[in-house]
Amino acid sequence: MPELRKDPVIGRWVIIATERAKRPNDFNLEPSDMDEIKPCPFCVGNENLTPPEIRSIRKEKTEADKPGWEVRVVPSRAPVLRIEGNLNKQPHGIYDMMRGVGAHEVIIETPEHINDFSSLEPGQIANVIRAYKERVTDLEGDKRFKYVLIFKNYKPAAGSTKIKHCRSQLIALPACPKSVKGELEGSRKYFEYKDRCVFCDIVSQELDDKKRLILDIDGFVAIAPFAGRFPFETWILPKKHSADFTSIEGDEITGLATILKELLLRMNKLLADPPYNYIIHTAPYRRTKAGYWSTIDQDYHWHIEIIPRLTRVAGFEWGTGFYINPTPPEEATKYLREVEVKV
Amino acid sequence: MPELRKDPVIGRWVIIATERAKRPNDFNLEPSDMDEIKPCPFCVGNENLTPPEIRSIRKEKTEADKPGWEVRVVPSRAPVLRIEGNLNKQPHGIYDMMRGVGAHEVIIETPEHINDFSSLEPGQIANVIRAYKERVTDLEGDKRFKYVLIFKNYKPAAGSTKIKHCRSQLIALPACPKSVKGELEGSRKYFEYKDRCVFCDIVSQELDDKKRLILDIDGFVAIAPFAGRFPFETWILPKKHSADFTSIEGDEITGLATILKELLLRMNKLLADPPYNYIIHTAPYRRTKAGYWSTIDQDYHWHIEIIPRLTRVAGFEWGTGFYINPTPPEEATKYLREVEVKV
Numbered sequence: 001m002p003e004l005r006k007d008p009v010i011g012r013w014v015i016i017a018t019e020r021a022k023r024p025n026d027f028n029l030e031p032s033d034m035d036e037i038k039p040c041p042f043c044v045g046n047e048n049l050t051p052p053e054i055r056s057i058r059k060e061k062t063e064a065d066k067p068g069w070e071v072r073v074v075p076s077r078a079p080v081l082r083i084e085g086n087l088n089k090q091p092h093g094i095y096d097m098m099r100g101v102g103a104h105e106v107i108i109e110t111p112e113h114i115n116d117f118s119s120l121e122p123g124q125i126a127n128v129i130r131a132y133k134e135r136v137t138d139l140e141g142d143k144r145f146k147y148v149l150i151f152k153n154y155k156p157a158a159g160s161t162k163i164k165h166c167r168s169q170l171i172a173l174p175a176c177p178k179s180v181k182g183e184l185e186g187s188r189k190y191f192e193y194k195d196r197c198v199f200c201d202i203v204s205q206e207l208d209d210k211k212r213l214i215l216d217i218d219g220f221v222a223i224a225p226f227a228g229r230f231p232f233e234t235w236i237l238p239k240k241h242s243a244d245f246t247s248i249e250g251d252e253i254t255g256l257a258t259i260l261k262e263l264l265l266r267m268n269k270l271l272a273d274p275p276y277n278y279i280i281h282t283a284p285y286r287r288t289k290a291g292y293w294s295t296i297d298q299d300y301h302w303h304i305e306i307i308p309r310l311t312r313v314a315g316f317e318w319g320t321g322f323y324i325n326p327t328p329p330e331e332a333t334k335y336l337r338e339v340e341v342k343v
Numbered sequence: 344m345p346e347l348r349k350d351p352v353i354g355r356w357v358i359i360a361t362e363r364a365k366r367p368n369d370f371n372l373e374p375s376d377m378d379e380i381k382p383c384p385f386c387v388g389n390e391n392l393t394p395p396e397i398r399s400i401r402k403e404k405t406e407a408d409k410p411g412w413e414v415r416v417v418p419s420r421a422p423v424l425r426i427e428g429n430l431n432k433q434p435h436g437i438y439d440m441m442r443g444v445g446a447h448e449v450i451i452e453t454p455e456h457i458n459d460f461s462s463l464e465p466g467q468i469a470n471v472i473r474a475y476k477e478r479v480t481d482l483e484g485d486k487r488f489k490y491v492l493i494f495k496n497y498k499p500a501a502g503s504t505k506i507k508h509c510r511s512q513l514i515a516l517p518a519c520p521k522s523v524k525g526e527l528e529g530s531r532k533y534f535e536y537k538d539r540c541v542f543c544d545i546v547s548q549e550l551d552d553k554k555r556l557i558l559d560i561d562g563f564v565a566i567a568p569f570a571g572r573f574p575f576e577t578w579i580l581p582k583k584h585s586a587d588f589t590s591i592e593g594d595e596i597t598g599l600a601t602i603l604k605e606l607l608l609r610m611n612k613l614l615a616d617p618p619y620n621y622i623i624h625t626a627p628y629r630r631t632k633a634g635y636w637s638t639i640d641q642d643y644h645w646h647i648e649i650i651p652r653l654t655r656v657a658g659f660e661w662g663t664g665f666y667i668n669p670t671p672p673e674e675a676t677k678y679l680r681e682v683e684v685k686v
Contacts, residue, residue: 003671005570009529009541010522014570015667022574022669024613024678027653080667093548094541095569149663179353179664182521186352198352198437205436226438227348227357231365270367279663310370320492320622321522321664324358324423326365328346335367 002081002100004175012178015080015100041077042165044111050074054105055134057127070124071131072108073170079104080171087144087174101144103172107131108165115164116273117154118264125257128168132280133246133253135170140285145172147180147284150245155275158309176284183281187299199301200241202226212329214336215263218255222263224329224336231311231327232271232336234263236304243300245282258343260304265341267308275309345424345443347518355521358423358443384420385508387454393417397448398477400470413467414474415451416513422447423514430487430517444487446515450474451508458507459616460497461607468600471511475623476589476596478513483628488515490523490627493588498618501652519627526624530642542644543584545569555672557679558606561598565606567672567679574654574670575614575679577606579647586643588625601686603647608684610651618652 003016041049047065055073062068075083081102089098109128110120117125136148152168153159176184190198206213206223214234215222222236236259238252248256267274282302287293317323346359384392390408398416405411418426424445432441452471453463460468479491495511496502519527533541549556549566557577558565565579579602581595591599610617625645630636660666 007529007568007570008533008545010525011529012570012572012664012666014572016570016671017667017669018671021671021674023674024575026669027574027614027617092569093552094544095548149665151663173665177663177665178525182353182664186350186354190351201437202351205438209436225350226435227350227355227359229355229357231370232367271370274370320494320520321355321525322492322516322520323355324360326360326369328359328361328364331364331366 001085004081004098004100006096006175008094008096010178013173013175017080018100036164037162040113040163040165042072042106042108042163042167043113044069047072050106050108051077055131055138057131067111069111071127072111073131073135074106074108076104076106076169081173098174101174103139103142103145103148103170105135105170107135107150107168107170109168110166113164114166115154116268117152117166118261118268120166120261122254122257122261125261126253129248129253129256129260132168132170133248136282137246139170139172142172143286144174145285146174147176148172148282149177150280152276152278154277155309158275158277160275180281180284184284184293184296184300187301188295191295191299197241197299197301199237199303203237203239212333214266214333215259217259217262219252220255220259222259224333226329228325228329228332229317229323230307231325232267232274232308232332233325233329234267234306234332234336236260236263236306237301238303241301243283243287243297243302245280245302247302262341262343263306263336265343266336266339267306269341270335270339271308271310276306277309278304278306280304344428347424347441347443349439349518351437351439353521356516356518360423361443379507380505383456383506383508385415385449385451385506385510386456387412390415393449393451394420398474398481400474410454412454414470415454416474416478417449417451419447419449419512424516441517444517446482446485446488446491446513448478448513450478450493450511450513452511453509456507457509458497459611460495460509461604461611463509463604465597465600465604468604469596472591472596472599472603475511475513476591479625480589482513482515485515486629487517488628489517490519491515491625492520493623495619495621497620498652500618501620503618523624523627527627527636527639527643530644531638534638534642540584540642540644542580542646546580546582555676557609557676558602560602560605562595563598563602565602567676569672571668571672571675572660572666573650574668575610575617575651575675576668576672577610577649577675577679579603579606579649580644581646584644586626586630586640586645588623588645590645605684605686606649606679608686609679609682610649612684613678613682614651614653619649620652621647621649623647 044067053074056069057071058069081100087098149171212224219239283296287296387410396417399412400414401412424443430441492514555567562582626639626643630639
């Protein structure tokens with residue numbers, strides 16, 4: 001069973017893998033053989049190569065774990081957390097730990113063997129967003145979970161494996177990640193002081209100023225954040241205030257699919273199909289209860305952060321949280337605006 | 344002039360390089376030619392290839408910028424911050440920024456062309472520590488600076504350049520990095536609750552428990568932290584409580600040199616000379632004044648964090664601050680304790 005351990009100084013939870021722990025010789029820094037794994041477990045027709053599906057968007061009258069699906073969600077075969085059991089929170093002297101209980105799922109984004117998400121049709125991307133929403137909504141029912149992370153690792157340099165087939169991952173956690181708490185606290189302080197949502201203010205200033213505004217489509221903006229940590233880092237934010245990603249519906253889903261596709265197409269063309277991560281930042285579960293987090297719905301604003309992995313070496317940023325961005329966001333914006341793509 | 348920009352949500356300062364900004368084609372993800380730069384600007388006899396030295400530890404009656412030195416500190420030739428000018432703090436709508444004022448120095452750790460710090464004599468490592476201490480002490484005199492980071496990037500995968508000659512870097516900052524603030528706040532909360540330093544409690548528990556204790560030498564311990572983020576992450580802590588790295592003196596400097604050398608030798612042997620970063624975590628400048636940070640000297644405890652860069656892909660950790668460590672600290676400890684090295 002993996003363990004969740006809390007750093008006693010800064011309160012950050014870390015997952016410690018206890019099964020199949022990596023030993024000194026297991027780390028290979030040489031560029032490894034990135035040949036594809038075949039047959040691809042994510043392709044239509046190979047449904048038997050994954051654990052049984054949790055959820056799918058599929059044609060009527062087709063059976064689970066058979067062809068006919070557009071988007072398919074399955075448990076991870078190498079989960080970092082385990083779905084079974086209780087948390088068993090316990091001290092260990094001055095330290096805190098709990099069992100590594102959580103969900104780790106894979107959202108397979110197309111039945112075809114396609115690796116580049118930006119090449120999918122907008123309708124298909126909308127289906128993926130619908131699947132995200134359904135999974136986040138469904139997992140809220142499990143009272144053990146406090147937060148859900150949805151993210152995409154594209155290409156090995158961004159943490160993907162050898163399988164060249166579009167997918168995202170979902171991790172449901174029994175504790176809120178430190179960085180999420182930092183965002184929630186910052187948003188709350190800003191609201192307390194200004195009586196306005198900081199993200200709404202960002203959207204408003206970027207729409208006025210335009211120097212960091214990359215796209216403005218169907219109720220969403222794509223911007224290069226003012227204090228971006230990474231070259232060509234971009235955020236997609238809904239103009240409409242909402243703390244919760246799962247509040248999107250109807251045309252909003254289509255709007256998000258459109259802007260996400262167009263932004264990724266531009267990044268792809270400009271930066272030669274770069275590795276990237278994107279992460280959905282949304283409000284934690286069960287926040288409507290009274291107490292410390294009861295103001296999140298007014299303070300916070302969901303968004304997506306997209307980080308191309310352009311700098312091969314991260315230097316000491318990993319250890320310090322102190323970032324040096326070699327590309328001013330205003331210049332990144334200019335390049336991303338000017339590149340021509342066929343949508 | 345580089346800029347320091349503050350993220351309006353979480354309050355993190357980022358350095359934005361505005362000169363020689365990287366353009367889309369400047370990012371090369373292919374393993375680049377890592378041939379050495381020759382002649383080496385850090386070797387004895389090539390002092391004219393660096394900017395004039397700021398400080399050196401050298402034989403009596405030898406001249407600055409001439410041979411005769413053991414450790415030599417020079418300004419970085421590609422500084423991420425500039426030493427000249429005032430901060431010029433200003434708003435930019437809802438955002439905060441200031442000019443990128445700061446110091447960026449290189450500590451050249453040996454006159455010989457040696458890349459592996461762990462192969463230096465303990466006396467030479469002690470000289471390096473003395474140079475660190477002198478530079479941190481000296482820069483406190485500059486009222487613009489709030490914090491100083493001393494760190495080592497060993498090998499390109501850890502952020503080093505092509506020059507294969509032992510050195511560390513120092514960056515003096517006009518703002519305290521977010522991650523440092525997090526540590527200071529966590530330590531303060533713990534002290535408020537327990538009336539004890541959290542790091543003293545960690546040292547005490549690890550000495551009792553021994554499962555994560557790698558070395559215990561001359562007043563210092565090396566441990567694998569309970570909630571370590573990275574495989575084989577280790578911390579060196581002084582047993583004697585002190586918030587401030589520059590408080591070390593006399594035998595303590597020799598003790599630190601001894602444990603640092605032995606730990607790095609063990610890591611080197613066990614993990615096949617891995618890339619690594621180490622970072623000195625110390626208290627910020629000017630904390631003795633009244634106010635928010637006036638309790639740091641009792642709350643905080645300086646230490647060194649050493650992070651071997653074993654995982655080639657960082658995945659989404661970069662973006663989320665949420666870490667998955669594939670090697671339990673207890674196992675890392677066992678390996679590091681058992682490996683045999685000649686000190």
